[in-house]
Amino acid sequence: MDDTQSGANAAGYRVLARKYRPRTFPDLIGQEAMVRTLTNAFASGRIAQGFMLTGVRGVGKTTTARLIARALNYGDRPAIDMPDMGPHCEAILESRHMDVIEMDAASNTGVDNMREIIDSVRYAPVQARYKVYIIDEVHMLSKSAFNALLKTLEEPPPHVKFIFATTEINKVPVTILSRCQRFDLKRLDAALLASHYAGIAVKEGVEAEADALAMIARAAEGSVRDGLSLLDQAIAYGEGRVKAADVASMLGLMDRSRIIDLFETVMAGNAKGAIEEIEAQYQGGGDPATILSDLADYVHWVTRLKVVKEGALADSSRTEAEKTRGAEHAQKCGIAHLTRAWSMLLKGIRETELHSDPLMAAEMVLIRLCHAADLPGGEELAKIVKQAQSSERVVPMSARELLRNNSETPVESQGSLAVKPQVAAPTETRAFSSLKDLIALATEKRDIKLKTDLESLIRPIRVAPGQFELALEPGAHAGLANEIGRKLEAFTSMRWIVMVAKDGGDKPVARQRQEAKDNLFMTAREHPDVQAVLKRFPGAEIIDVKLPDDSLPPPNMSESDEEPR
Incomplete structure (x- = not known):
């Protein structure tokens, strides 16, 4: 092939996102509810004058708008079933039909742009049955532009239809929404996307590994277009073959088994091993923030296996290693430890993204995770301290030693740091006596x-x-x-x-509440269990004490009559 022919092929290449854009409603994946509603509406002739399409980027809002425009102008009457290409179909799908006007609200935000539409709707379509206005990213219209459109949208001429698309439906005025038939296009799950990409790879004659397609599907985050763009890139990167190792390198991901190894190291409290592992992954091309994101994804996966095992195992986007080893980790790890790791990773990912040295920040996150991996929760800690007191051990122990010595040993708590007060049964009639x-x-x-004034500004x-x-x-x-x-x-x-x-009068309720909370704080600090915890963990502090709403004495009760809590 000479250079001229090669250049012509390059100039004529269409990216996969455009080449495999749906041309009929059955081609839309994952939007069955919307297709069914439109099918029934068109069959019964109950076609709305306006449609509002919303969803995340790349789920097919603009494509769906063109399909609706094609359906409105198909054949002898509007129809969702369009097996053949009609006289207007090709031009509508390629966005060059003179009666289907597409505009981007981001560059046509003003009221003057809406006036042009209002002035033109009175004229009948030139070729098609309906004149269709497709306005993308409609939420970017100005308030005056929305107001100018209201009357025309509510009572358009019979030959006019409006189709709006937006990624931020909350910014569209309710007056516009109430005049449209709304469709929320679903974010597609990774398994469905992976299957879709596999079919496209076959059509393209490309050999693609299942694990590679699963990586692309997860990275797409529910967007068909984003995933097709990544698949295009992966085909070019692998010179016609899509391999998991190449996709991982291209996306800055690591082998899923290495992420699982990192999870095991962290949950075992091995800080040295965790640092060595993330440094090895970093040297292999892994991005620190992406590594932590993958680790958080695996923590979520193990938690799902623990809660809904059978449903989670049916996820075809997960590798066999994730399913097998994940099930083992779900049996060994407690919910408290998993949720704590999840919270710490969410915060740590943000820190890593903002830090000038991402690897340094990621290492600090892993060190925190290792030291917190097997720390007991508050309730478990109180039980451990009680058991340690009963054994009359005097030598201070670390939290890890306490946990190791007391694991799998149930202890009944004989006391509590706070006793919930008895709540009186509600009366049927209101006496207004206090x-x-x-x-x-x-x-x-x-x-x-009124509530604030009664609590703060008066003495009853x-x-x-x-x-x-x-x-x-x-x-x-x-x-x-x-x-x-x-x-x-x-x-x-x-x-x-x-x-x-x-x-005269009692203290204001707000002051009583604050004093009661201060007393409760002091009582909690003096409690033997709390003293034992503070003694065994030097540097620990009491940050807050929760006060039940009904723990205050009645306003007419004197301090000497107040019962201790």
Whole structure:
């Protein structure tokens, strides 16, 4: 082949994403619900004047819009089943039909662009049955442009149809959405994408390994177009063959078995081995952030195997090593350890992406994971400390030693750090005998200001049905009592007399709550179990103490009457 012929072939090459763009509705993969709805609507003649297509990038929004435009102008009447190419089909699919107007809202955002559409809709189509306006990324239209389009969209001429596409449906005004028939195009799962790419590889005469296609499908993140672009790149990279090793190198991925090895090393608490493994993967071309992402993916996979084993094992996008070794890890690892590793990896991936030296950041993430891999949770830690106290050991132990010495040994907890207070049964009628009743009323009516004022700005003296005696806190405005009275009358449909005393009354509820929490914090710190934990783990601190909402005493209870908690 001479250079001229080679150049002509290169100039005429069509990328896979365009070459295998669906030309009929059966060609759309993973969108069965939408196809069924459109089929029934067209068969019954219940065709909407506007369609809204939404979904992530590359799932086929623009392609679907063109298919709908083709269906509207197909044959003698609109039809979803289009076995043959009609007189308008080719031009519509190639975006060159004069009656199917495609525009990008990103570059046509203003009201003047919408006025052009409004002025042109009155004219009948030149060739086709319907004049169809396809507006891509419609969420980028300005507010005035949306408003200008409203009336025309609601009552368009019978020969006009609108089709909108967007990746950010939340930015489209509800007034537009309510005038359209909405279709949410699904993100495709990796197994379906891998099968689709395998079929395209056969049509292209390309030899492709199943593991390589699975890698591409996972990297596509549900986007058909993204995956086809990667497949195009992989074919060129492998000179006509798509091999797993080449795809991994191209995407900066590592062999899945090495990610599993890294998982085992980390969960065993072997920090030295984890550092050596990630450095080896880095020298082999692996990206540190991608390695951590793959590790997080495997943690999620093991967690799924632990929760829904049979359903997870049916995932054809997973390698045999992931299924076999993953099932073993699901039996050995506890949910608490897996969820902790997941949370730490999510934070660590972000740190690695932002750091100037990604490998350094990734190593620190792995070191944290190794040291936290077998640390017990709070509840388990309390049991371990109790058992250690009962054995009268004095020598301080590390958390790892405590866990090792007490693993698989159930211990019944004889006490707790906090006892949930008894909750009184609700009464059927409201007596309004305490400030607590009034605060509950404000909460029920969703009056946040009244609730805040009752908790922070007044000192309650006496509460009875229709009567409320109080004293004001410094900083409360003079008209607060009248405001409270008006709101109580509106909420209860009874007359309220709000009397203001110069002094007296209990402390404001907000202050009582803070003091109760401070006391609870002090009580928790002095608890023997907490003292034991602080002693065995030097440097540990109590960060917070959760206070149940109903743990406060009634506002008219004095401090001396308050029961200890």
